[in-house]
Amino acid sequence: MSLTHRNAAELxxxxxxxxxxxxxxxxxxxxxxAEVDSRVHAFLHVAAESALEQARAVDARRAAGEKLGPLAGVPIAHKxxxxxxxxxxxxxxxxLEGYRPPYDATVTTRxxxxxxxxxxxxxxDEFAMGSSTENSAYGPTRNPWDLDRVPGGxxxxxxxxVASYQAPLSTGTDTGGSIRQPAAVTGIVGMKPTYGGSSRYGLIAFASSLDTPGPFARTVLDAALLHEAFSxxxxxxxxxxxxxxxxxxxxxxxxxxxxxxxxxVREFGGEGYQPGVTARFQEAVELLESLGAKVTEVSCPSFTYALPAYYLIAPSECSSNLARFDGMRYGLRVADDGTRSAEEVMALTRAAGFGAEVKRRIMLGTYALSSGYYDAYYGSAQKVRTLIARDFEAAFHQVDVLISPTTPTTAFPIGERADDPMAMYLADLCTIPANLAGNAAISVPCGRADEDGLPVGLQIMAPVLGDDRCYRVGAAVEKAFEDRWGGPLLKEAPSL
Amino acid sequence: MTTTRSVMPFDEALERFEPVLGLETHVELGTESKMFCGCPTAFGAPPNTQVCPVCLALPGALPVANDQAIESTIRIGLALNCTIAEWCRFARKNYFYPDMPKNYQISQYDEPLCTDGHLDVEVDGRTVRVEIERVHLEEDTGKSTHVGGATGRIHGADYSIVDYNRAGIPLVEIVTRPIAGTDRLAPEVARAYVTELRELMRSLGVSDVRMEQGSLRCDVNVSLMPRGAAEWGTRTETKNVNSLRSVERAVRGEIERQAAVLADGGRIVQETRHFHEDTGATTSGRSKEEAQDYRYFPEPDLLPIAPAPEWVEELRARLPELPTARRRRLQAEWGVSDLDMAAMRNADAVDLVEATVAAGAPAADARKWWMGELARRANESGTALADLPIEPGQIARVVELVASGALTDKLARQVLEGLLAGEGSPDEIVEARGLRVVSDEGELIAIIDQVLAANTDAADKVRAGKVAAAGALVGGVMKASRGKADAARARELILQRLGVAG
Structure with a gap:
């Protein structure tokens, strides 16, 4: 097997x-x-020289007899x-085109x-806002399973x-599903740790109370190794x-x-779910039962309000977090021709520098926080958040983990939802509750939808700081499915 | 400036209107590091040298709250008799301005750390209780300098430069409740309040409270209502009043201006006004009617502040002696009048006198030198008393030399001159300038004999019993000795030599 098709633990x-x-x-x-990324466009920047230099350093340390960690020398793609x-x-x-920070994020350092x-x-997606990577100012990334489809976002x-074997591991951030949903639609493993379990220092903020760094990998064990390395x-x-x-x-x-x-979770299923997704999820439930798990239905009534609450809280925080991008100290600055005021330069820079989705969310958030609307919007959303956390708490009195499809559909075609933000937002329907409550949640592959042959993800949610349960269940499901499939799901992807 | 100035004389204004005051004071805490990062806070460093990713708001940077600043704020709250919140949060105050790196300020909104306190101030022998509404913690902005243009403000400037060294320095905001009923004492009450607050900060050791460096800044709210009216008038807020004298002038000026407007049937606009140190006048700034919506919301990057009640009690127990109590104690110890004590406070001499007494000088002498010769010198050179290049210990030594008879008051003044000129210690100056009193009796008698020989008329008068005439002879001895003779001893010896009993 070529080195690129080995997993991280093996390497x-x-x-x-x-x-x-x-x-x-x-x-x-x-x-x-070099071979495939012109077609996939996973990378915005390839650091070949520094990668080889880091690799040489690892080899030198190993040669000097140093005891190194399990991932020393393993390549990684960094969001x-x-x-x-x-x-x-x-x-x-x-x-932020061309911006070079003077410091490393804590995750980068680790x-x-x-x-x-x-x-x-x-x-x-620009500032991590989106579910398709189409909102990147640098063009969309393509799904290795079907280059005309999105890889999630x-x-x-x-x-x-990771799905195209350009790296065995990668980092992500999950604010409303931004790790789990892309993992699901590309047939790999993606984990959102408990909020606060991994550091946000040096993570460019979208929504501070939700943003969570986490790992991508092709196996559950690899994801756990990376999780442990930077958390x-x-x-x-x-x-x-x-x-x-x-x-x-x-x-x-x-x-x-x-x-x-x-x-x-009773509230996740039915209308709006692709039949192939529902079928694969049902299969996963049966698989778990066959492995000796006790599966019951649990109701989390407040989850219904998670999406609207999220689309008040996340934009509110982002409207404030993104205020610093004003062209004064770094990044893009336009229209500074000596005749315009600082205020005009700020406004014109932001008009030129931000994309449509970012502007939409800044406006939503600015409105939601404004005087006279705060209580009705941001205030109510925070109450919903509390209710969702209580639903989780109550559920975890009855069960050890909660499961659902990761996302209602498989990967959609590039451009299909570009002009329909609501349709795009629905991709995060099942993932958002864990963000609002801060819980741990993972997505693992559970097969391909019959109608389009594209991967489907199973979401496993655990209590705050119960991240290990996600891995334990995820690894069991992975093992059972691989036995059934005769290998990982990704083997079925077309070779690029 | 071309503002049409129409003011009503203060006395007339007060006959017709009653003022209501409100003061918002910002105190920069003297912590080693900034509020949300580890950058140093020293004043006067070259621009943009005390900055980091956090206080420059680089992408991805996060704040970490300074525990020392939280502790200082709680101590301030306790000293102001406030209730300390058991749980409260920081909030973001959102607005765009180039000197605010994040374009939001981390402050506190509806959950301040300290609430409902008071501070008693004394004006004209009367105690006025100023109610404190809240004390909260926030961060300072950077410092903008607007170059070119007429106003020195951002609008109309050719360009602006920003120094972010100040960005993120911990700032405590102390807000009073409306202060009514001060009547014509309003300007003095405002000044006395800020003075008292400044002394309180000093005694707590939480800030150097240097108004000229901006570590204590004051916004003054003033409104007027017709005498006997039940409803308060519309207020204005005068920003950045940066000396004690200016606080008083700003209140007085705003009363005079508002009175003129109201008397003309005009209406006071709720607005921010700028104080001009040179003229004492205020000019209109931003109107609150076009006020910004700050879109406050709880700061999600920081945990709530939840000071343990036991810890707060420990801080309360460890508070130092507060200024009022200290002044009362010192006044009793020194045996000085209310008037003298007030004069010392106004001259900022209390600490200096106390230190001089601690160095061994009697209180009366310490006060005499600081409030006399040294106050005059400070006044002449336009420096604060404490900034004179002279130490309380040196004054104590001068006092000691005078008491021992080694120096006369006149010689002592020359020693002070030497101290101010940096000529060394008092003893070194006495030595170098040859200022020691002539204590050799032989030398003194020789001088006396010379003087008697040259002033036979006066000497005869004394011999004849007109002892008062000895004064001229003593003066002659002092002159001949260039002030170094001990006048009292010279007098004794003159009388003795002229055969008159002393």
Missing amino acids: GALMAAGEVSAVEVAQAHLDRV DVFTTRDMPTTAGSKI LREAGLVILGKTNL SSGGSSAA GHDVMDTTSIHAEVPPVVEAARQADVAGLRVGV
């Missing part, structure tokens, strides 16, 4: 055993990027919303400390990079949790659901 073991060098692994992946001092950081926006080799920065570059408390982010990282790697290896109580 780590091969390098530890001295069978292959980090430079060879990095070069193989860079070659793969272009994390700051990197040696690479441009754009957040997929024109307003990737480097773990010896991961950063291949480059991946495409995303906002972390679509990261999902496509944990960070003094630079006071919303990061003071607690040990849950035992995610151990759970991924355990892969056992016997006796586990699994709840199916």
